[in-house]
Amino acid sequence: MLAVQDLTAGYGRSQVLSGVSLEVRAGEIVGLLGRNGMGKTTLVHAITQLLPPWSGQVLWDGEAIAGQPAHRVARAGIALVPEGRQVFPNLSVQEHVTAFARPGRWTPQSLFELFPRLAERRHHLGNELSGGEQQMLAMARALVTNPRLLILDEATEGLAPLVREEIWRVLGVLRESGHAMLVVDKYVHRLVRLADRHVILEKGRVAWSGPSAALEADRSLWSRYLGL
Numbered sequence: 587m588l589a590v591q592d593l594t595a596g597y598g599r600s601q602v603l604s605g606v607s608l609e610v611r612a613g614e615i616v617g618l619l620g621r622n623g624m625g626k627t628t629l630v631h632a633i634t635q636l637l638p639p640w641s642g643q644v645l646w647d648g649e650a651i652a653g654q655p656a657h658r659v660a661r662a663g664i665a666l667v668p669e670g671r672q673v674f675p676n677l678s679v680q681e682h683v684t685a686f687a688r689p690g691r692w693t694p695q696s697l698f699e700l701f702p703r704l705a706e707r708r709h710h711l712g713n714e715l716s717g718g719e720q721q722m723l724a725m726a727r728a729l730v731t732n733p734r735l736l737i738l739d740e741a742t743e744g745l746a747p748l749v750r751e752e753i754w755r756v757l758g759v760l761r762e763s764g765h766a767m768l769v770v771d772k773y774v775h776r777l778v779r780l781a782d783r784h785v786i787l788e789k790g791r792v793a794w795s796g797p798s799a800a801l802e803a804d805r806s807l808w809s810r811y812l813g814l
């Protein structure tokens with residue numbers, strides 16, 4: 587479904603990604619791992635065209651999307667839940683999920699069932715929500731577009747343990763429903779249970795990729811590439 591081929595990207599003259607390739611197939615969950623500053627956010631921005639790649643291909647159902655405007659990539663069915671959530675401070679929860687709704691499995695109503703906390707808060711503004719509630723809202727806003735691929739960048743970062751568990755619960759529900767996802771997260775113990783395969787970035791290159799069982803079995807990868 588998504589094929590990234592030999593991608594390079596960076597900022598100004600500073601190159602961050604060098605020849606990155608990865609795939610996400612329909613219904614598959616891929617974990618994207620690596621220490622701080624290794625290029626994970628840069629890669630998800632290069633895929634979604636928030637940061638136009640320098641070279642290489644981003645293929646979506648076999649068609650090149652590199653160079654297209656980010657809003658067109660979103661319409662094609664790739665939704666990003668960005669690092670830092672970026673909810674709109676002056677829109678209510680209800681407005682967030684209705685403004686971006688597109689036909690499909692996820693409706694404002696079914697999302698309020700998935701996130702009961704958001705249902706309770708539906709008339710609150712974005713800036714009146716806790717960090718965890720903002721994270722749930724950022725996920726609901728992405729899901730209501732009914733994307734075929736959901737990309738999550740550090741969705742559980744900086745959250746209290748109980749709220750973090752709530753996010754993992756929702757990701758488990760999405761997994762059960764066969765949702766394709768590319769997930770950047772530092773909680774490797776949880777990510778190996780959620781994802782099918784993983785890609786580890788080291789200094790902007792793919793250092794390792796393989797199935798969850800292989801990553802779980804080889805703790806030397808955790809210490810070498812993840813500092814764990």
Ligand SMILES: Nc1ncnc2c1ncn2[C@@H]1O[C@H](COP(=O)(O)OP(=O)(O)OP(=O)(O)O)[C@@H](O)[C@H]1O
Nearest residue numbers: 597600602620621622623624625626627628629669
């Ligand atoms: N807007 C920017 N301008 C210039 N350099 C940047 C910018 N954003 C990131 N970088 C640099 O690009 C490199 C990769 O950063 P990136 O955010 O992609 O890493 P990451 O793996 O997502 O790390 P983190 O977990 O810290 O978010 C780092 O050296 C970072 O300093």
